[in-house]
Amino acid sequence: MSGYADFAFLQGALRQGAYDYLLKPADEDAIFGLMEGAVETIEREIDEMEMMAKAKAQLLSAQPLLLQDFVQRLLGPGIDSLADIQEQLNFLDRPMRSDNAVMLMMARIDRWPPHLTSNDRLLLEYACNNIMLEHLSPVSQRLAVKMETYMLWMIQPAEDNGVPLRDAGQTYLYVKEMLEKIQVSVRQILNLPLSIVLSRPMKNWRCLRSEYRSMSELFSQGIGLEEEIILVDVPPVDRPPELDKRPQEAVFALQTLLESGETEAFKNELIDYFRHTQKTVFVDYTYQQEVYCSLGAMFLAYINKKRLVNEVKESGLDLALLSDFKAHVNWDELLDYFVKLSDILFRQMEMKKTDQKQHIVDYVDRYMIRNLNGDLSLQQLAKQVHLSPYYLSRLYHSEKGYTLAERLIELKIAKAKQLLGNDFIKVQQVSLELGFENFSYFSKYFKKHVGMTPQEYRDHAR
Incomplete structure (x- = not known):
């Protein structure tokens, strides 16, 4: 209420957020009624603010899942428009720009200590991500997610008030120089072997899909046969001549030893074949799959023929790993899996042979008696x-x-x-x-x- 007769003063008050106004003279009912309305409005605004704060807190807790969903759609067929990408980045509160180039970096723990639980692995991956942030924070801004067995980062130059601190080329060179330091830090601090693949120099966001596919293939070619590899824009490598021997030939020899029950000879042949394949770091991913599928088919055929499915399951070994190549961290782990499986098969067959022999002699005894x-x-x-x-x-x-x-x-x-x-x-x-x-x-x-x-x-x- 004011003694001013100037309407402009009233206008200014309303623009500043005044709730309402009264003309004098005003009785108590009008004054208190207006005050009650103002209090209700304030309470409603407070409720809305609290709801927004809760929603924001929930959004923060769900951000890792939302971020993962965004990246999966970005690397899949889900998002194509740069405007849509920017909208998602803003929604996820990521200080990155879709109209600027971006680079990809992928990393994977090559070998986990056998005693670790799933939660232990998650904590160590989180620690690994923190080490990465410490090395790259001065010059870049990042978006980090977990994709399958990989840790994935999208990297852009850091900005100060919207101005990049370095250009794209300088940022790429800096990240490239940091890779070995990151690898050494993870080994020294976490005692874990880490392999890293860095994309080619920065790309448009819409090119990330094809870049991710080519990096995954490169990752599979060079990582898995050895540990602690760093790959940066590596051109395709021809398969070395020592791998001209097709997997079917080796598998035929292994199958013969498996069928005849020659345990030690089978193991030695299997280990020799893996070492032969690992003579070079770069082996075509499709060739690796051919080796894996050939060996997996051999084991599955033997298990089905001898009816050993239940015995293998009861041993605790997961048969699903015979059809999931990416579930194996590296070739040493894959070899260890195949050796354990062969041990189980040979042991079960020896037991079955003993039971079968006993059944035969008992049957002969009964026949002679009758x-x-x-x-x-x-x-x-x-x-x-x-x-x-x-x-x-x-x-x-x-x-x-x-x-x-x-x-x-x-x-x-x-x-x-x-x-x-x-x-x-x-x-x-x-x-x-x-x-x-x-x-x-x-x-x-x-x-x-x-x-x-x-x-x-x-x-x-x-």
């Missing part, structure tokens, strides 16, 4: 278990410690003694029950192994 008066020649017994006579004879002896002939004698004599103990069965009938058509031969056979004739044994038993 058919003591029939054909129990070695050829006939071998036919029952679908083995060669020689192999069955050797198998039975190795499992039981005595020969089939000795076992047959033991069974026939035991049965003969049992029957002779029954006075109602004639001795000649005992002979027929045991498959002896000639009683005289049975009598000699019995006396040879017992020391007395069948009749003498019956008399003695009485």
